[in-house]
Amino acid sequence: MTDASSGALRSLRNYNFRLWSAGSLTSNVGAWMQRTAQDWLVLTELTRHDASAVGLVVACQFGPQVLLLPWTGSAADYIDRRKLLLATQAAMGLLALGLAILTIGGWVRTWHVYVFALLLGCASAFDAPARQTFVADLVGDDDLANAVAINSTSANLARLVGPAIAGLLIAGIGSGWVFAINAASFVAVLLSLALMRTRDLVARDRPERKSGSFVEGLRYVRGRRDLIVLLAMLLVFGALGMNFPIFISTMAASTFHLQARGFGLLTSAMAIGSIAGALLAARRRRPTTALIIGGALVFGCAYATGAVLPTPLLFGAALAVVGAASQTVTTSTTSLVQLSTEPQMRGRVMALLLTIVLGGQPVGAPLVGWIANQFGPRWGVAVGAAAGFITAAIGCAYLALRRRDRPDETISSEDAPVGTDQV
Numbered sequence: 001m002t003d004a005s006s007g008a009l010r011s012l013r014n015y016n017f018r019l020w021s022a023g024s025l026t027s028n029v030g031a032w033m034q035r036t037a038q039d040w041l042v043l044t045e046l047t048r049h050d051a052s053a054v055g056l057v058v059a060c061q062f063g064p065q066v067l068l069l070p071w072t073g074s075a076a077d078y079i080d081r082r083k084l085l086l087a088t089q090a091a092m093g094l095l096a097l098g099l100a101i102l103t104i105g106g107w108v109r110t111w112h113v114y115v116f117a118l119l120l121g122c123a124s125a126f127d128a129p130a131r132q133t134f135v136a137d138l139v140g141d142d143d144l145a146n147a148v149a150i151n152s153t154s155a156n157l158a159r160l161v162g163p164a165i166a167g168l169l170i171a172g173i174g175s176g177w178v179f180a181i182n183a184a185s186f187v188a189v190l191l192s193l194a195l196m197r198t199r200d201l202v203a204r205d206r207p208e209r210k211s212g213s214f215v216e217g218l219r220y221v222r223g224r225r226d227l228i229v230l231l232a233m234l235l236v237f238g239a240l241g242m243n244f245p246i247f248i249s250t251m252a253a254s255t256f257h258l259q260a261r262g263f264g265l266l267t268s269a270m271a272i273g274s275i276a277g278a279l280l281a282a283r284r285r286r287p288t289t290a291l292i293i294g295g296a297l298v299f300g301c302a303y304a305t306g307a308v309l310p311t312p313l314l315f316g317a318a319l320a321v322v323g324a325a326s327q328t329v330t331t332s333t334t335s336l337v338q339l340s341t342e343p344q345m346r347g348r349v350m351a352l353l354l355t356i357v358l359g360g361q362p363v364g365a366p367l368v369g370w371i372a373n374q375f376g377p378r379w380g381v382a383v384g385a386a387a388g389f390i391t392a393a394i395g396c397a398y399l400a401l402r403r404r405d406r407p408d409e410t411i412s413s414e415d416a417p418v419g420t421d422q423v
Helices: 015-046 051-062 069-078 081-104 110-139 144-172 175-194 213-222 225-241 244-255 260-282 289-306 312-340 343-359 361-375 377-405
Strands: none
Touching: 015 051, 015 081, 015 110, 015 144, 015 175, 015 244, 015 260, 051 110, 051 244, 051 361, 069 081, 069 110, 069 213, 069 343, 081 110, 081 175, 110 144, 110 312, 110 343, 144 175, 144 260, 144 312, 213 225, 213 343, 225 289, 225 312, 225 343, 225 361, 225 377, 244 260, 244 312, 244 361, 244 377, 260 312, 289 312, 289 377, 312 343, 312 377, 361 377
């Protein structure tokens, strides 16, 4: 029988990781509540079902991932990650509180949401690579893939619970109080960081501080064909396929004519699949290229089906499959990139990866929002389907080239990790 120490939950034997997971879960629930309330506020209260406005909020929130890239990865490599996370999490909590005050007071306008989304994006740009690489400081490389998957499970459990709670609270007490609850939830993650046993953190050698560290990170990735392929796949997948707020909110409001509660339940439906996908990923010691390609294909097929389904119930079922497939792609890629990257370069490489996944959305979100406005929400969902198929095609082309270069090597779903191919 598989137990927590050797199976899907083995990383939780680590005290610091248990503490971090508990704090993160609480904060993630609050973050998903805010994200749901924010999208609904813009779509139904501040505008008249304007999908482009929601897309602009997404662009403001994730644009800093690109603009601040030269500094965010270096910060994760050079600065004590625990102290950096204390600062970024506190900043995000204060921003949630500020938006709550404006909304509860009745002063909020659309441009206020844009500004707060931009400031939140700046804090998140420094937070994300530090948070991703901090997992290795908690558990070490042996349990890294498992810990990443458990983190993803926690995030998707929050995605399941948060929007459903938000839908009820929006209808009952309003969006502003949802923002206030999110602000309070940051106390949990700040306490988890403060109470950690710092002596148990995995020691790491920090790179020497010098100018041009960002360029050094780019040069490192440029010399790794496997990393280039993964980042190219994530660029397409993130920019066009992961605009979930636009896909779900426009289908809920404009196609199915649902209220806030229905919108929250559709978002939760996708999270159900995401949790299943993350738990399956937690059982794998090392993901493979073929697994990522398969996840992208399923993602495309599920979205293509969802684009033509006639009822919210069936669309929600398709979203559950989308969630499982997207989690397979993103979690497997994150684990594989970290395991394939030298520890001293992880912060910069992960910053680049997160910039491509999240920062690519400001490029794709306005386009997807425009398509949804001009041709209907179902065509917007079709763009997400195309993103899955293109992502899979890039991966297949890489494996074909690899097989041509290494004709004696057998590539299968079990023994074909991206590895360390050099350009």
